[in-house]
Amino acid sequence: MDGKNLETLFAERGFVIKNPTVFTKEADNVDLTELVDRLTNLEKKINSSANIVDFAKNILGKLDELESIVNLDEYARLSDSGKIDTYTKDIKEMRAYFAKVQSFIRAEENMVFQKQNMFDAMRKIYDLDKNKSLDDATRTSETLRLYGEKKACEAAYNKAYQTFIEQRKAYNDSVRGFSLVGFKNELLATINIIQIDCKDLALSPESKEKLQVTISDIRNDIAYYGLESIRSKTEFDTLCKRFGIEASSNKKVAEITSTKEPKREELNKTEVHPEYSGPVKAGEELAPVAQNEIKSEKSVKDRVKDVYEKLKELNPGVEFKIVDEPTNPRFDGRIDASEFVTNLHLPEGFYYMNNGISNKYSNTNEPVIIEVGKLERTAKLEDTPVQETTPKEVEPETAKPSLFDRAASAIDKLRQKGRVESGKKYKVTKSRNALIGSYPKSLLTFTAIGAVIGGITLSPIVPAAAIGAGLGAVVTTLYRKLTKNTDAKVDELEIPSAEITPENAPAIIRGFYKVADKLMDIYKKRKSGEIAPKKEEVVVDVAERPKTSEEQLEELSENIKRALAEHQDAKEDILDDAPSMGGR
Amino acid sequence: MKVDTVITLDNDINCLLLEKAVYNTDNYYLSVVLDDSEEPSDEYVVLKEIVENNESYVMRVDDEATLAELVKLFTQSFGEKVRNLPDFEDAE
Numbered sequence: 001m002d003g004k005n006l007e008t009l010f011a012e013r014g015f016v017i018k019n020p021t022v023f024t025k026e027a028d029n030v031d032l033t034e035l036v037d038r039l040t041n042l043e044k045k046i047n048s049s050a051n052i053v054d055f056a057k058n059i060l061g062k063l064d065e066l067e068s069i070v071n072l073d074e075y076a077r078l079s080d081s082g083k084i085d086t087y088t089k090d091i092k093e094m095r096a097y098f099a100k101v102q103s104f105i106r107a108e109e110n111m112v113f114q115k116q117n118m119f120d121a122m123r124k125i126y127d128l129d130k131n132k133s134l135d136d137a138t139r140t141s142e143t144l145r146l147y148g149e150k151k152a153c154e155a156a157y158n159k160a161y162q163t164f165i166e167q168r169k170a171y172n173d174s175v176r177g178f179s180l181v182g183f184k185n186e187l188l189a190t191i192n193i194i195q196i197d198c199k200d201l202a203l204s205p206e207s208k209e210k211l212q213v214t215i216s217d218i219r220n221d222i223a224y225y226g227l228e229s230i231r232s233k234t235e236f237d238t239l240c241k242r243f244g245i246e247a248s249s250n251k252k253v254a255e256i257t258s259t260k261e262p263k264r265e266e267l268n269k270t271e272v273h274p275e276y277s278g279p280v281k282a283g284e285e286l287a288p289v290a291q292n293e294i295k296s297e298k299s300v301k302d303r304v305k306d307v308y309e310k311l312k313e314l315n316p317g318v319e320f321k322i323v324d325e326p327t328n329p330r331f332d333g334r335i336d337a338s339e340f341v342t343n344l345h346l347p348e349g350f351y352y353m354n355n356g357i358s359n360k361y362s363n364t365n366e367p368v369i370i371e372v373g374k375l376e377r378t379a380k381l382e383d384t385p386v387q388e389t390t391p392k393e394v395e396p397e398t399a400k401p402s403l404f405d406r407a408a409s410a411i412d413k414l415r416q417k418g419r420v421e422s423g424k425k426y427k428v429t430k431s432r433n434a435l436i437g438s439y440p441k442s443l444l445t446f447t448a449i450g451a452v453i454g455g456i457t458l459s460p461i462v463p464a465a466a467i468g469a470g471l472g473a474v475v476t477t478l479y480r481k482l483t484k485n486t487d488a489k490v491d492e493l494e495i496p497s498a499e500i501t502p503e504n505a506p507a508i509i510r511g512f513y514k515v516a517d518k519l520m521d522i523y524k525k526r527k528s529g530e531i532a533p534k535k536e537e538v539v540v541d542v543a544e545r546p547k548t549s550e551e552q553l554e555e556l557s558e559n560i561k562r563a564l565a566e567h568q569d570a571k572e573d574i575l576d577d578a579p580s581m582g583g584r
Numbered sequence: 585m586k587v588d589t590v591i592t593l594d595n596d597i598n599c600l601l602l603e604k605a606v607y608n609t610d611n612y613y614l615s616v617v618l619d620d621s622e623e624p625s626d627e628y629v630v631l632k633e634i635v636e637n638n639e640s641y642v643m644r645v646d647d648e649a650t651l652a653e654l655v656k657l658f659t660q661s662f663g664e665k666v667r668n669l670p671d672f673e674d675a676e
């Protein structure tokens with residue numbers, strides 16, 4: 001493409017070169033047409049109106065569901081009316097966030113409806129042509145009626161179309177300068193309030209469960225909404241900076257439309273109203289997307305590496321290692337740390353989440369969600385280069401979730417959809433004695449306390465150090481008793497008593513979670529006899545050697561003499577104490 | 585309600601009561617939920633005992649501050665029991 005065409009392309013797409021030196025330097029290495037296409041596509045993704053419309057429809061539908069669950073519940077009428085009002089008000093408040101897009105959706109639906117009516121009227125007129133059985137008078141009368149109907153439908157459609165255009169403009173205006181992160185945070189805060197409202201309502205257990213599931217779905221939808229937009233914006237900004245390009249000031253990001261005529265493969269919104277910037281065509285984006293995937297992945301990897309470097313800086317005593325793949329695809333990467341995640345000092349903007357850290361709700365252009373796993377401390381902290389991570393070393397860690405993770409997930413499960421639900425009063429219908437040995441019960445109790453600590457230490461507000469230290473001492477005692485007189489050993493529990501301190505508690509807790517299975521394994525093996533007690537060696541002590549028969553006889557004789565003497569003394573004492581009986 | 589018993593709740597869930605703690609004059613139990621085959625599951629709950637009209641009810645404790653206090657008490661009581669555990673051969 002020559003310079004003139006490029007100039008046209010830049011002008012058409014609304015880009016200007018702001019830094020000629022940077023642009024000239026970088027332009028040699030790329031196809032500029034592809035670059036402009038890429039930037040255009042990224043802009044579309046950043047402010048995809050179709051995306052927000054689908055999202056809004058989805059959330060509004062679920063809000064309707066929340067309302068109907070309560071309205072249809074027969075126990076709900078027992079609730080305090082003020083609390084029902086609060087619940088309704090908060091749902092209304094959440095709907096208000098979608099007011100503009102809701103009007104836009106309604107206008108669009110109305111326009112489609114009116115258009116359908118117009119087509120129906122026209123079809124009836126065509127049918128009239130085909131109907132040869134009608135007499136002239138009836139045909140005339142019917143034609144005039146349908147003509148009137150068609151005109152009315154056309155007028156209604158034109159009005160609906162005009163309203164749609166106005167609503168679309170209002171919507172586009174409202175999303176200009178729109179902060180996706182701020183919007184999501186507000187939605188999350190509101191759905192949390194609605195969840196709190198639910199707790200105050202009298203509802204059947206089924207309805208409560210349905211509410212929880214729906215609220216949880218809404219929260220997930222909000223959390224995952226727009227992540228692609230954020231990533232696209234990051235990439236767009238990076239490319240612009242790299243090539244010294246900017247979107248021209250007279251171009252509104254929210255109103256980007258493709259200069260190419262969209263294909264009409266689907267009967268969607270694009271077909272109904274040509275001006276509407278509908279979903280991006282599949283064919284148009286295929287090649288650039290593949291390129292984007294690679295670039296984004298690299299970019300995310302770089303971000304993970306940056307966080308890794310920052311973590312190392314902020315936590316000098318802690319060992320870190322970047323792991324190739326996270327255990328869960330929702331994470332962008334994984335870093336293993338020798339400290340528990342909540343004990344780490346995090347880079348600015350980051351916060352703790354379950355099994356990881358993130359900055360996605362912070363005001364950042366580089367959102368990233370990182371899983372933080374466990375790393376066994378090596379002897380030399382300095383000798384842990386990032387590249388030394390090998391899949392073989394990582395496999396055991398990633399393949400099986402740690403006991404801590406399992407405990408945390410058990411706690412989460414109980415909080416949300418557990419069989420013993422939160423906030424509900426259960427009647428105890430029966431009670432019976434349990435037959436359980438003291439050792440299995442102790443192991444079970446240890447695991448139970450560990451699970452509860454695991455749940456509460458997920459929250460940084462609870463200082464669990466002292467609790468951990470206390471449990472540390474107890475489980476060490478249990479371990480020593482369980483392995484007494486055997487060769488069984490759990491390295492992690494070979495802790496000198498002096499080291500079981502509150503300062504070491506987080507590490508102790510971590511260690512104990514890891515070995516709970518091992519303790520249970522030892523118990524089972526002891527029970528089955530697989531681990532047998534060691535035979536005690538008989539140490540023959542000279543002082544306690546078996547006595548010869550002569551010695552035994554001599555000792556017996558001495559004992560008899562002593563017994564007789566004692567008997568004689570006792571007899572004399574009795575006589576002394578009873579003077580009248582003897583007549584003395 | 586007492587430790588070492590299995591209680592059945594009105595939703596047919598069985599819970600084995602492992603430890604008891606008294607906190608602010610209320611009774612709390614560290615429990616494990618039993619599965620259908622009466623085996624301990626991986627669900628652990630702390631239950632608060634509520635007695636009304638001579639009938640026992642339980643409610644799951646979720647408040648983290650209360651849980652933190654209760655864990656201390658459970659650990660204390662558990663520690664006492666572990667110290668008094670007989671040797672393995674004698675116990676089993």
